[in-house]
């Protein structure tokens with residue numbers, strides 16, 4: 671793993687594309703992602719961003735933005751004004767192209783300092799999007815922040831399967847992420863499990879009934895329509911699709927998403943979001 675530190679001039683990026691309807695801004699405390707070598711990295715759409723990877727293998731590098739909190743405090747007043755005027759609110763998606771709680775965060779504390787800065791200067795909306803149960807190490811900070819803004823923690827759990835044959839393992843076990851969601855929910859934090867991208871589910875009834883216990887809502891997204899390319903072309907260029915098809919051929923079709931949505935609605939009525947609407951907090955009635 672090649673890793674480096676960098677000081678950035680700005681950390682709040684005005685959203686474009688599909689994220690535009692979710693929050694006004696995104697914030698990446700790191701560039702690159704060490705979880706890129708695990709299962710979620712196989713189909714991760716960020717690896718196709720050549721400007722970001724500069725030819726390096728996804729998962730092989732991490733740049734820590736050491737002054738992220740200071741950069742946030744420098745930008746916040748102006749970007750809050752812009753967000754409210756242009757998008758109706760100042761919302762931050764943390765993070766859309768990296769993991770905010772990689773293992774290195776324990777030592778570096780970059781995301782933790784950003785969250786602490788937000789206590790003084792909160793956004794209107796904060797979506798904490800993570801694949802890592804390490805978010806619970808910051809429970810108290812997140813709880814205090816939730817009292818200052820509309821905060822949701824989105825925890826990614828793409829399947830109930832611990833392995834997809836032929837692919838690397840998850841960065842953290844499914845059971846640990848479910849337990850992390852339960853801890854967040856028990857602390858009164860709005861907790862959403864994001865099943866994105868949807869992978870083959872061994873026991874859909876058991877999976878969604880468990881999610882209903884540990885989270886307030888679920889978002890289901892398929893690589894078709896969810897990876898930012900036409901017909902899931904970006905994901906089809908990765909080994910993920912063949913691995914999905916080997917386990918459950920039907921799961922590579924968009925219709926599989928609808929089947930899983932119907933199961934989820936039985937356990938979480940009014941609390942199931944589909945694709946980008948779900949990420950924006952809009953759920954099916």
Ligand code: SF4
Nearest residue numbers: 703705706710711714
């Ligand atoms: S944690 Fe997120 S950004 Fe990192 S590899 Fe997985 S999907 Fe991509």
